[in-house]
Amino acid sequence: MTRAGEGRHGFTLIELLVSLTIFSIIAVAVYSAFAGGVGAWRRAQEFSSTYQTARLVLDDMAHELKNAVTLSGTDFIGEKQGLSFLTVRQRPHAQGRPVDPKITRVTYEVRRDRASATYSLARVEASPVAGSGEDETELVVSPISRLEFLYTYKDDNRQIVAWKDAWRVSDALPLGVKITLVVGETRFTKLVFIPHGLQEKATKPQGQ
Template identity: 30%
Template sequence: MADQRGFTLIEVLVAVIVTSLLLLTVYGVFTTVDGARQRVEGDAERFHQARVIFDRIGRELHGVYWSASNLQTRFQGGLNQAGLSYLELSTTTATPQSGGGGIVVVRYEMQPDPDHVGTFMLLRSERQLFTEAFGATDTLRMAGGIESFNLRFFARGAWHDNWDAASGGLPALVELTLNEASPAGSVPFISSFAVTAL
């Protein structure tokens, strides 16, 4: 019989199986790496968002302008009637949002986030101190997808959940706790800021 060269069916099947296993392994590695990349990007976005919020509020707290003799100045915060956190203060840290420099009143408040069911968005309003009220165009969305945003005020040796400078003067510290929604669970950010009045 002549010398026959070639592959048997079993050899071809073994080669196909080995190649398939190798390709599945490579696919699994790429899928895992891509998932890790997406998680890291999401975490980086959440950390950046928290840093921007804390930097902005921290700057405004360091420039607080409050006077017991001037009823237009503000410093109050805690929970509103709906049980959502808010902070309202007069500060020298103005942005172009108010239409000029000088002393402004800034208000942060939580509202339900229509883009992410079950979470909240942080809204920021700014107006000149000597205008009567906030207008509809003054409110900007700072962040969304927030699970909670809590404030505490340290004064007279204790922490308080609500504060109004009209009845207690300025607190020494303001503690912010921000929990952002994440597919892996809540990501908490906590910081305290000294209140320095001008």
């Protein structure tokens, strides 16, 4: 006759510790894989969002540049890290009737946040008449690593000149604007040709 409990083997302390250790290792590995996957997914989402935003902003800039106009004086001011110009905006219809287009001054420039030491692409919309209304400022892409504008036109021989880093020609628009926007390590480039831009002019733009 056997005693109760004979033939039954319980976990020893060492076996229990080994089991817990193995379980902990597996749990940590699973958690690390899960956390890594979530982190990669978030980074992918952030990159996708930034990519889409940058593309949309460049498309908007191209549309506004193609509708750029000159009224009097130096209405188009182009610098390497910013530009300001007048553009025609088609407003929505009111009660089924067409509304006259609106001329507005648009400025794109780099803004620095002192607190975070980061840079942003800012869009400023204002009335074409200085001091006649409040400016509307929006940070359209943030943060950015670099912003650059280059300008070109046709010379007297109707040859397109090399890109210049400034444009200040009275009563004239550049023929083309090259926009380079760098967000993180991703570079976005947009070439915008203005159909009614400068074809030839005796007075050469700055930057040449």
